[in-house]
Amino acid sequence: MTSLISARSLTKTYGDFVAVDQINFEVRKGESFGLLGPNGAGKSTIMRMIGATLQRSSGELAVLGKDPEKFGPQIRAHLGVVPQQDNLDSELTVRENLYIYGRYFGLSKKFLTPKIQELLEFAQLEEKRDVKVEALSGGMKRRLTIARALVSEPEILMLDEPTTGLDPQARHILWDRLFRLKELGVTLLLTTHFMDEAEQLCQRLIVMDKGKIMAEDSPAELIRKYVTKEVLELRFGSDKNSQYVDQLRQKCDRIEQLPDRILLYTNDGETLLTEIVGSGLHPITSLVRRSSLEDVFLRLTGRSLIE
Amino acid sequence: MKVKEAQREVSRFGALYIVEARFRNMFKWRSAIITAAILNPVLYLLSVGVGIGSLVNAKQGAGGVDGVQYLTFLAPALLASAAIQGAIDEVTFPTLQGFKWAKNFFAMNSTPITGNQIALGVYIAALGRTFVTVVIYWLILLIAGALPTGTAWLAMFVAMLAGGAFGSIMLYLTSKVEKEDFFLTAIGRLIIMPLFLFSGTFYPLSSMPLILQPIGWISPLWHATELGRYLTYGHSISGLMIGVHFIFLTSLLALGLKLAFRNFTKRLSK
Known part of the structure; x- marks a missing residue:
């Protein structure tokens, strides 16, 4: 498969601050690729460099085989960009927003009229077509921003934190739309700090922290490689948690103490819980769950994704 | 291919x-937009042109000001200042909105559109709206009998040139605003208002103390007003000065655009 994006030692510095630190990765045609990491990990900076609106400090970057520093407009003609913050034209209607954005790509009215209809259906905004953008809900604005990014039939759809700030219901509607695009074979590049978003939408992802890549693989492989199958979460009460950590440590593969709870990594959570209760310990609450990318991140960095 | x-x-x-x-x-x-474009000249003509004009005309007698009725003297200055105000309105708000409030310039720039094109587009659109304002203003001045000569229609283009010069500089300055928009108020009170008052708008610049006259010399409004008066009632002015006024306005326009282009591109890629 050909790679649509390829970064070699890609670096961005602001004065002494290194936002992106010599990273390497490739995004192939048709895949959905994620950048997972907490705020400030350098995800948006990478997106803007790929989107040819921010110059890199050093390293190499090729987007669709071209250098974004030299061929900005030519590359941007093939990208659909969904920024972290909606930047729709709030005084224009839903339809007008799609239309003017299409015009920025030099697309004709003849092309845009059916395209806009198709996108309104896709974004489930047909009823809102003549409503001013300022009257839309957060989820609708997000869907419109995604529809807008698709107006030029881009080769790569880039989404920066697509569901941040949305309520769970709006988030699920959006995931459903993005999943549909993935099925259609659109190349997706997205950043997120939600592990479930990354697990649902990304075939392959890089886990980032402080401008560096900590790991790269499919979500399932990352979980297999870095953590056990299950996690047992125990709470003994915030001041008592630390008392039990040493005692519990021998019983499992790995243990993490968070401010409010203890995480025990094991391949069989229920059995471990029975054993612990059998040994005379009585946690206030206990929960057995499957390991997630959150656990991978914790393992790799010692910190939570959302702080 | 498509x-x-x-x-x-x-x-x-x-x-x-x-x-x-x-x-x-x-x-x-x-x-x-249309209401403001009509009301603005009507109110100015009634209050300043007719009201103050009757006092001035009574005092000056048959000679009037600069050899004409006060309203005729005032007309080109009002026309140019309306053009300047229109251009300023239409470059400042979209630019603040584009960079700060709605950030839609960043949306434009994520398409093949470049920073230069955004700056130029906002500028041309502002001049388009200004032209509507100027034409309406000019027609009202014509109806009021303030435009006696056959060359008076050319004053519209001189006014546009003043709007264009001021507009391009404001386009650049607004693109530099990072913090709050008190900037606009400051520009309005500290630059535009003084220039409006000291550019020979209401009386010939030469009737002001010499020390205050340089304010007029650097003001696009004064240069446009001098050219306008020459065109609307044959105000006496040398060929050299016509050239100076024209070159001053076009250079300012070009300088403002050049700076705006550079800063738009820079800010979008920060």
Whole structure:
């Protein structure tokens, strides 16, 4: 498969601050690729460099085989960009927003009229077509921003934190739309700090922290490689948690103490819980769950994704 | 193929797509824009032109000011200042909105559109709206009998040149605003208002103390007013000064645009 994006030692510095630190990765045609990491990990900076609106400090970057520093407009003609913050034209209607954005790509009215209809259906905004953008809900604005990014039939759809700030219901509607695009074979590049978003939408992802890549693989492989199958979460009460950590440590593969709870990594959570209760310990609450990318991140960095 | 052709169109006509979007925005405000364009001259003509004019005319007698009725003297200055105000309004608000409030310039820039094209598009659209204002103003002045000569219609283009010069500088300055928009108030009170008052608008610049006259010399309004008076009632002015006024306004316009282009591109890629 050909790679649509390829970064070699890609670096961005602001004065002494290194936002992106010599990273390497490739995004192939048709895949959905994620950048997972907490705020400030350098995800948006990478997106803007790929989107040819921010110059890199050093390293190499090729987007669709071209250098974004030299061929900005030519590359941007093939990208659909969904920024972290909606930047729709709030005084224009839903339809007008799609239309003017299409015009920025030099697309004709003849092309845009059916395209806009198709996108309104896709974004489930047909009823809102003549409503001013300022009257839309957060989820609708997000869907419109995604529809807008698709107006030029881009080769790569880039989404920066697509569901941040949305309520769970709006988030699920959006995931459903993005999943549909993935099925259609659109190349997706997205950043997120939600592990479930990354697990649902990304075939392959890089886990980032402080401008560096900590790991790269499919979500399932990352979980297999870095953590056990299950996690047992125990709470003994915030001041008592630390008392039990040493005692519990021998019983499992790995243990993490968070401010409010203890995480025990094991391949069989229920059995471990029975054993612990059998040994005379009585946690206030206990929960057995499957390991997630959150656990991978914790393992790799010692910190939570959302702080 | 389709994409490739479309892309070539954008590199050539990108600014016009921005103009199209801006016009769509302005169209939402069409009644406010037209109402202001009519009320502004009518109110000025009634209060200053007729009201103060009757005092001035009574005092000056048959000679009037600069050899004409006060309203005739005042007309080109009002026309140019309306053009300046219109251009300022239409470059400052979209630019603040584009960079700060709605950040839609960043949306434009994530397409093949460049920073230069955004700046140029906003600028051309502002001048388009200004032209509507100027034509309405001119017609009202004509009806009021303040435009006696056959060359008076050319004053519209001189006014546009003043709006263009001021507008390009304001486009640049607004693109530099990072913090709050008190900037606009400051510009209005500390620059535009003084220039309006000291540019030979209400009386000849020469009747002011010499020490205050340089304010007029650096003001696009004064240069446009001098040219306007020459065109609307034959105000006496040397060929050299016509050249000076014209070159001053066009240079300012070009300088402002050049700086705006550079800063738009810089700010979008920060």
